[in-house]
Amino acid sequence: MFAFKEWFLICEALGGGAQSIIIRKGGIAEGRDGFRFKHADFLLFPTLFHEQVAKLRLPPATTLPVGRADGQHAVSLAAQVEWTRDVADWGKVQALAPYHLWTEAEIEKRFRQDDQPGVSIAFVRISRLGEPLVFPDAPKYGGCRSWIEVPDVSAAAGLAPVLDEATHRERGRQVLAIVN
Numbered sequence: 001m002f003a004f005k006e007w008f009l010i011c012e013a014l015g016g017g018a019q020s021i022i023i024r025k026g027g028i029a030e031g032r033d034g035f036r037f038k039h040a041d042f043l044l045f046p047t048l049f050h051e052q053v054a055k056l057r058l059p060p061a062t063t064l065p066v067g068r069a070d071g072q073h074a075v076s077l078a079a080q081v082e083w084t085r086d087v088a089d090w091g092k093v094q095a096l097a098p099y100h101l102w103t104e105a106e107i108e109k110r111f112r113q114d115d116q117p118g119v120s121i122a123f124v125r126i127s128r129l130g131e132p133l134v135f136p137d138a139p140k141y142g143g144c145r146s147w148i149e150v151p152d153v154s155a156a157a158g159l160a161p162v163l164d165e166a167t168h169r170e171r172g173r174q175v176l177a178i179v180n
Contacts, residue, residue, distance in 0.1 A: 002038075003045035003075060003150045005141075008064055009056055011046040013101050014126045015077045017162045020171050021099050022079075022122045024146065025110040037084045037122045038147060043133065044077040044126075045141070045148060055106040073141065075150065076132040078159055079124040082172060085179045088118035095178045096121070099171070121179060123172050130158030 006014075006022065013019040024037075053062050068074065087093055093111055097104065111119050133153045141148050161168070 001043060001150055001152045003043040003148050004039075004079065005045045005047050005146055005148060007052040007056075008046040008048050009052055009058065009062070010101060011044045011077060014044065014079070014124070015128060015162055017126075017167075019100050020123060020126070020163070020168065021096065021175060022124060023093075023096070023100060023102065023107060023110065024120050024122075025113045025118075037081055037120060040081050042079055042147075043075045043150060043153065044079055045073070045075055045150065055103055056101045057103055058101060071137050072134050073137060073150075074132040074134045075153075076129050077162075078127045078129060078153075080127070081122045081124055083176070084120060084122045086118055086120050087179050088116075090117065092179055093119060096175065099175055121175075123175055125168060126162045127159035128162060129153060130160070 004022070010019065010022075014022075022037075048064055048067060050064060053060065053064065056062075090108075090111060093107060094104065100107075107119070111117055133151065135151045141150075163171070
């Protein structure tokens with residue numbers, strides 16, 4: 001099963017229904033072709049990058065959890081990509097601010113990261129697993145890569161969407177109107 005590495009606090013926003021988009025430019029290990037949303041269905045693998053609080057529009061007192069004492073990972077969210085867009089218009093990216101938690105400075109840094117300004121955006125449907133997938137840490141989960149393989153989640157895990165259908169559809173309509 002594939003998992004997408006994302007900041008813990010962004011995973012929390014996605015899992016709480018506060019956010020339905022993922023904005024990405026790509027990590028160091030993405031290769032010459034850069035980042036792409038390669039998988040339509042994946043798990044969210046929360047990362048504990050400690051500087052993330054300062055790069056999000058959250059109260060400065062927001063804290064990150066400490067990693068699990070048993071050295072394992074717990075994954076509790078699944079994502080289904082409904083559509084993606086590459087957005088090279090900075091004005092459109094700025095207009096997405098109400099739909100995500102990143103600071104403008106952090107998004108602009110990603111947008112202007114290389115010779116080709118732009119970011120990749122995915123509108124996702126987030127569901128909570130019936131039971132978290134828990135597995136031991138391993139070196140293959142580290143590094144600056146977006147996609148990793150994790151143990152398969154049981155089909156019996158039971159997915160529950162975090163947003164009702166009407167709210168999800170309306171948010172998708174609003175975001176699509178900005179990026180098109």
